[in-house]
Amino acid sequence: MAEVLGRSKLVLPWKGRRSVPPSSKRSPSLVAYRRSSSASPCSRPLRSSSLMKSGFYGERLAWGERIREEPVKERVDGLCVKMALCIGKGLKWWEKGVQPNMKEIQSAQDLVDSLVNGGNKLIIVDFFSPGCGGCKALHPKICQFAEMNPEILFLQVNYEEHKSMCYSLNVHVLPFFRFYHGAQGRLCSFSCTNATIKKFKDALAKHSTVRCSLGPAKGLEESELMALASNKDLSFRYTVKSMPVEQLSPVNPQEFIVPASRVSKSKESESKVLVR
Incomplete structure (x- = not known):
């Protein structure tokens, strides 16, 4: 009886599952794979013994050489890329x-160059601090003004990164704004918050009109440039512009001679004042 069973290689039930005779492990066995046209075969086959442990959840099976599992790997790679993008560094509120x-x-040189190279544009310098609540609340409205007025240049100065430069420019209150225009230089400067935004709107309406300024852009005042140059914490150099000496016309010395009568009268008036 035992020999007959060995020759016929019958499959006997064991714990509710089908078992494969030991002799079948030596011979190549069939493998199962999902039908997929877009996937390439995987490098490791799945034997029939492991097939009983893996569930396909009712999907259609086909018998072949290898399993097509590449789509699953692609989905995992895409998920990793999306997670890496989500974990990326977020923007700060002023960005x-x-x-x-x-x-x-x-830098200070960047501020001076931006004002000089602005030409005939209206330039608004915005001094802010990352830890200032008023600056953070006002920032969205400043961005709206910049969007509605693309011809105006807005310069942002971070107070925490440029404290020494702000001290030289006498900026001690935040948020703080300064308006510059061409050869006229600085037009106005003020501090406002979200509650007093009317100051900014009025200054913008007043100075945003089209103007033609003759000459190059002035930028910062000479006293401010000298203060920046004298600041040891800043790598800024400024040379004082020498003013040309005007040629004077020859003066007649007789024009400056005062008559003696006038001199005596002036002395008498001075003595009277002293006596009183």
């Missing part, structure tokens, strides 16, 4: 909503 006509100042 959100920034318009193309808004620029963050990097």
Whole structure:
């Protein structure tokens, strides 16, 4: 009886599952795979013994050489990429909503060059601090003004990164704004918050009109440039512009001769004042 069973290789039930005779492990066995046209075969086959442990949840099976599991791997790679993008560094509040006509100042030389190269544009310098609640609340409205007025240049100065420069420019209150225009230089300067935004609106309506200024852009005052140059913490150099000496016309010395009568009268008046 035992020999007959060995020759016929019958499958006997064991614990409710089908078992494979030991002799079948030596011979190549069939493998199962999902039908998928877009996937490439996997490198490791799945034997029939492991097939009983893996569930396909009712999907159609086909018998072949290898399992097509590449789509699952692609989905995992895509998920990793999305997770990496989500975990990326977020923008800071003063970097959100920034318009193309808004620029963050990097140094004192950058501020001077931006004002000089602005030409005939209206330039608004915005002094802010990352830890200032009023600056954070006012920032979205400043971005809206910049979007509605693309011809105006907005310069942002971070107070925490440029404290020494702000001290030289006499900026001690935040948020603080200064308006510059061409050869006229600085037009106005003031501090306002979200509650007093009317100051900014009035100054913007007053100075945003089209103007033609003759000559190059003035930028900072000479006293401010000298203060920046004398600041040891800043790598800024400024040379005082020499003013040309005007040629005076020859003066007639007789024009400056005072008559003696006038001199005596002036002395008498001075003595009278002293006596009183």
